Amino acid sequence: xKRRDFIxxxxxxxxxxxxAMKALGLLEKPATAQSPSQRGSFRLQPSKRGDxxxxxxxxxxxxxxxYELGKVGYDCIILEARSRAGGRCWTLRxxxxxxxxxxxxxxxxxxSGLYFNPGPARIPQxxxxxxxxxxxxVAVEVKENLNRREYYxxxxxxxxxxxxxxxxxxxxxxxxxxxxxxxxKAISQDAINAPLTTADKEKLVEFLKTYGGLSPDLFYKGSSxxxxxxxxxxxxPGTQSDPYxxxxxxxxxxxxxxxxxxNWQYQMTMLQPIGGMDQIAKAFERxxxxxxxxxxxxxxxxxxxxxxxxxxxxxxxxxxxIKGDYCICTIxxxxxxxxxSDFSPDMKEAIASALYVRAGKGGLQFRRRFWEEDExxxxxxxxxxxxxxxxxxxxxxxxxxKGILLGYYxxxxxxxxxxxxxxxxxxALEQGSNIHPQYRNxxxxxxxxxxxxxxxxxxxxxxYTDEARQRYYPRLNEPDGNIxxxxxxxxxxxxxxxxxxxxxxxxxxxxxxxx
Numbered sequence: 001x002k003r004r005d006f007i008x009x010x011x012x013x014x015x016x017x018x019x020a021m022k023a024l025g026l027l028e029k030p031a032t033a034q035s036p037s038q039r040g041s042f043r044l045q046p047s048k049r050g051d052x053x054x055x056x057x058x059x060x061x062x063x064x065x066x067y068e069l070g071k072v073g074y075d076c077i078i079l080e081a082r083s084r085a086g087g088r089c090w091t092l093r094x095x096x097x098x099x100x101x102x103x104x105x106x107x108x109x110x111x112s113g114l115y116f117n118p119g120p121a122r123i124p125q126x127x128x129x130x131x132x133x134x135x136x137x138v139a140v141e142v143k144e145n146l147n148r149r150e151y152y153x154x155x156x157x158x159x160x161x162x163x164x165x166x167x168x169x170x171x172x173x174x175x176x177x178x179x180x181x182x183x184x185k186a187i188s189q190d191a192i193n194a195p196l197t198t199a200d201k202e203k204l205v206e207f208l209k210t211y212g213g214l215s216p217d218l219f220y221k222g223s224s225x226x227x228x229x230x231x232x233x234x235x236x237p238g239t240q241s242d243p244y245x246x247x248x249x250x251x252x253x254x255x256x257x258x259x260x261x262x263n264w265q266y267q268m269t270m271l272q273p274i275g276g277m278d279q280i281a282k283a284f285e286r287x288x289x290x291x292x293x294x295x296x297x298x299x300x301x302x303x304x305x306x307x308x309x310x311x312x313x314x315x316x317x318x319x320x321x322i323k324g325d326y327c328i329c330t331i332x333x334x335x336x337x338x339x340x341s342d343f344s345p346d347m348k349e350a351i352a353s354a355l356y357v358r359a360g361k362g363g364l365q366f367r368r369r370f371w372e373e374d375e376x377x378x379x380x381x382x383x384x385x386x387x388x389x390x391x392x393x394x395x396x397x398x399x400x401x402k403g404i405l406l407g408y409y410x411x412x413x414x415x416x417x418x419x420x421x422x423x424x425x426x427x428a429l430e431q432g433s434n435i436h437p438q439y440r441n442x443x444x445x446x447x448x449x450x451x452x453x454x455x456x457x458x459x460x461x462x463x464y465t466d467e468a469r470q471r472y473y474p475r476l477n478e479p480d481g482n483i484x485x486x487x488x489x490x491x492x493x494x495x496x497x498x499x500x501x502x503x504x505x506x507x508x509x510x511x512x513x514x515x
Contacts, residue, residue: 042131042505044512047073053511054079054310054322056301057330058292059087060497061487063284064132064504065328066291069511077322078288079312081297081456085289086281087330088119088457089497092363092447093276100453106421109365109445114397114404116363117277118449120497121392121406122270127498128505129280130271136283143270144379144395146261148172152254153384153435159251161244165435168380170226171254173213174243177220180212188218257383265496272395280497296320301327301341303481326511330487330500332356334458347480350472354489356459360417362388362428362448364407369400370438386431387416407432407446411460417450424448462489484510 050073055062058080066076084090092098094110110116122143123129133140148169155163184205186192196204208214213223222243232238244252260266273279285292299319300311308327314320329336333354343351371377371393379395392406407428410416416424425446433439451460464473476490486500486507493499 042068044068044072044508047512050075051326051511052077052307052324053326053328054308054324055328055330056298056310057087057487058082058085058285058294059330059487059500060089060281060284061330061500061504062087062328063281063288063292064501065330065486065508066288067284068505068508070288070291072512074511076288076291077324078292079296079298079310079322080292080294083294085285085292085294086278088451088461089277089281090117090119091276091278092116092118092449098454100450101455101458102453104421104453106447108447110363110404110447111365111402114365114402115276116361116404116406116447117272118361118363118447119451120277122272123497124265124267124270126265127493127496128501129497132283132501133273133280136280136287138279138283139274140271141274142395143272144268144393145266145270145381146268147377147380147393149375149377150380150393151382151384151435152252152257153382153386154253155434156385157251158253158385160248161252163434166244166252166254167227168258170241170244171249171252172258173223173226174220174246175249175258177212177214177223177243178246178249180208181214181218181220184208184212184214184218253385254383274396298331298339301329301339301343301483303342303483307482325482327483328486328507328511329483330485332457332459332487333462333489335456343480343483346475347478350475351485353468353472354476355463355465355468356452357411357461357463357495358413358417358450358452359460360408360410360413360424360448360450362407362416362424362446364405364425364428364432364439364446365402365444366405366439366442367402367444368438368442369397369403370442371405371436372399372403374438375436382435384431384435386434388428388431391432391435402444405432413450417452421448424450461495463494479510 052075053069055065055076055078058078062078063085066078070076092108093115094108094112096108097105099105122145150168151165152168152171153165187201187205212220213225215221220243222240224240226243227241228238229241230236230239295315296312298310298312302309304323307323307325309321309323310327311319311321333351334356337352377393378398379393382391388408390406390409392409394403394405397403408416416427419427425448429439429443451457476485484507486503488494488496488499488503491499491503493502
């Protein structure tokens with residue numbers, strides 16, 4: 001009996017195909033293949049049989065699987081419920097229209113050339129996503145993720161700075177200065193418990209004086225780093241602004257904002273495709289589009305003695321059946337759990353346990369780029385404790401007439417997303433006006449997306465507790481017979497496009513080991 005036939009027999013009889021594959025050493029990395037987690041070129045071994053792989057979903061994960069497996073001779077077919085490819089890698093432009101699960105239809109009214117990314121909107125420099133951009137010739141530009149001219153605006157328990165726009169540059173410069181002052185004085189007074197020599201202490205104090213902008217007597221009194229009331233010009237040297245009081249900064253409570261900026265995936269310089277995030281999806285589609293059956297909604301996922309069988313409705317609403325050797329399922333888990341299937345009980349439990357972030361975004365078009373003209377903000381993200389949470393300033397179209405702000409971005413949206421689209425826009429304008437009074441006069445139109453109500457997604461992205469990672473995540477990564485789950489939800493990079501692409505490489509490698 002061939003190894004593959006043995007594994008299929010085990011799966012159909014209710015046993016663990018994963019255990020059988022592991023016992024046979026089939027889950028190890030192929031000796032001549034590159035680890036899928038490594039950056040750079042990715043190569044699979046040629047398929048001698050040309051096995052048929054049915055891929056459910058034409059998002060990035062599904063198309064990446066078809067692309068990589070197709071290059072080495074697999075016969076890939078993608079069933080996609082929508083009339084477009086890309087999944088959450090989606091860009092909205094003027095004229096686009098979509099309807100949510102509540103029957104609410106929105107028509108995008110943006111001017112020509114303007115766009116909004118309701119899903120992924122930035123790419124960290126370390127992510128494999130950029131390798132595909134390079135391979136496909138997708139042009140990218142800088143995404144200004146952090147900008148010290150952005151604001152911190154808090155209203156809840158924020159002390160004397162409550163309801164005030166505080167420039168990030170000012171707050172961060174001041175708090176760094178005060179921390180440096182406290183530590184420098186403690187060192188000078190031998191008040192720290194650390195194994196430092198006298199020379200070490202002297203050098204550390206000198207470092208803190210420079211790092212924090214301290215005076216010779218080790219006090220932080222402010223510096224030009226935090227900005228000016230009047231900027232230097234040909235006529236004057238400029239007037240430096242005064243530092244905030246340490247207690248006021250502590251009460252402002254911007255620690256979580258500033259800490260997030262140090263997350264390894266949120267560095268100051270990130271990247272984005274020129275012209276919209278869907279340029280990546282379109283690049284994949286140009287290479288595998290002939291393999292995609294659009295408007296093909298999956299109705300059943302079944303195991304067979306020799307592989308898999310998928311029942312779906314085609315674009316005319318007729319039930320169809322297709323059989324293959326393997327199935328790669330990239331359907332988001334909140335959708336997958338309600339599709340009739342032959343998944344084993346433990347796999348069904350793992351799928352049903354998944355939690356997805358209730359993410360929501362709103363894109364607002366303004367007739368004038370007042371954030372640039374009036375406030376000299378070019379890119380970056382203002383953060384607030386209001387319901388809108390964040391305001392993103394565009395990193396494209398600098399100095400042009402109009403622009404689109406991300407008016408709100410909610411990660412645990414129990415209030416904004418449950419409103420009607422018109423009410424969401426109204427709330428975004430109301431709360432955004434507290435930071436930018438120009439909102440009301442300059443606003444033209446907008447669009448909002450609440451991912452839990454977007455068909456075929458029903459959530460933003462997977463989010464695991466430590467317990468779920470330990471209990472369910474390993475099972476989700478195991479094949480169930482000849483069915484493999486794939487997508488950002490089976491990666492440690494949930495919410496990122498790279499999670500989908502890394503997962504696609506891993507699953508493609510697993511199937512390739514059986515060639």
